Amino acid sequence: MISTNEYFEGNVKSLGYTSTTGKSTVGVMEAGEYEFGTSTHETMHVVEGEMTVKLPNSSEWTTYKAGASYEIEANEKFQVKVSEQTAYLCQYK
């Protein structure tokens, strides 16, 4: 089954599925600023567009373009700023 998920009043939407290596989502964020929380380890890949991210325990914002990725441990919070509609792949483990 492919699940359909909406967050932040529909400003972030994702499709959930299971790959051979575990659960994943592909999604799209509207331009905006978001705080996400993790319940498992996440690897976020920028598919199209770009994200500017403040990782947990960091005071710096880093911009990740299409093809780049970053990782977040379980039970952390991180901030994301997006200036255009941006697509991502998130892999959970």
Next chain:
Amino acid sequence: MISTNEYFEGNVKSLGYTSTTGKSTVGVMEAGEYEFGTSTHETMHVVEGEMTVKLPNSSEWTTYKAGASYEIEANEKFQVKVSEQTAYLCQYK
């Protein structure tokens, strides 16, 4: 706005958005075999999983893994076989 689309009775779902270079969708296909038609030129990128594809005017099936892409001209039909849930990015122009 991020549009939510379903095809093949929910076996293919996608999210539509607009990037700096044009319209795109990210989507997920359930295991199965599908025929798609194009109304514009499409570049399909495999994001996770793999697709086995018969391009228009081809008699051969070619497998594209994550990171690979292929292009289809407008007003063509092509066949796709998927053996696991597979995520893709489709760019229209």
